[in-house]
Amino acid sequence: MKLSAAFYRRPDVVTIARELLGKHLFTRIDGVLTGGRIVETEAYAHINDQACHSHLGRFTKRTKIMYEAGGVAYVYLIYGRYALFNIITNEAGKADAVLIRGLEPTEGVDEMLLRRGLMVASAKLTAGPGLLTQALGISTAHYGTDVTGDLIWLEDRGEQIPDEQVLASPRVGIDYAGADAALPWRFRVLGSKWTSPAK
């Protein structure tokens, strides 16, 4: 079952990030279906969280889309090379987001290998947020794409990840956020080799 806009428009972004584990993310880019099971996410909240691009009402061209109602993609370029894929949550004007960091490939693995320039499927295929976007064909061109549409969407396949298989830990690479960097808003499925390699 495809996740509806109502799923994303709930107020608690941390809960949404937790619930996205075990859901499936699909893209149909250039007519090719690719996708997999989400095994790692991070929550970013617009209030009380300096790590979030939209914190304290920062409203710029880049973060504009975060102020839309939940259910659209926020894709942005980092370090000049890599696209990172976020899903906007909460209602319009409340700029929360969930970053998708880890994906276990299930559909269109051959196409993903092609996009990544690899010969065999390994953890390298989607090991890291910048690589899974490459594998799925997501780029900054998909900034603002509706994630309940036919280009990029998420599905609930009835799988629940039990709490004892979920690891909550501090987020990655956001030391600049000071004390907020310690918030345990990164969620991973324990034991998956498809979670990102970063500390």
Place this chain on the structure above:
DNA sequence: GTAGTGATGCACT
């Protein structure tokens, strides 16, 4: 361990 990449945002004219 370190190099590399370029859009972005802000300070300054």
Place this chain on the structure above:
DNA sequence: GTGCATCACTACT
């Protein structure tokens, strides 16, 4: 308008 510091990362040694 120009300049430049910053960055939620990956590839390579």
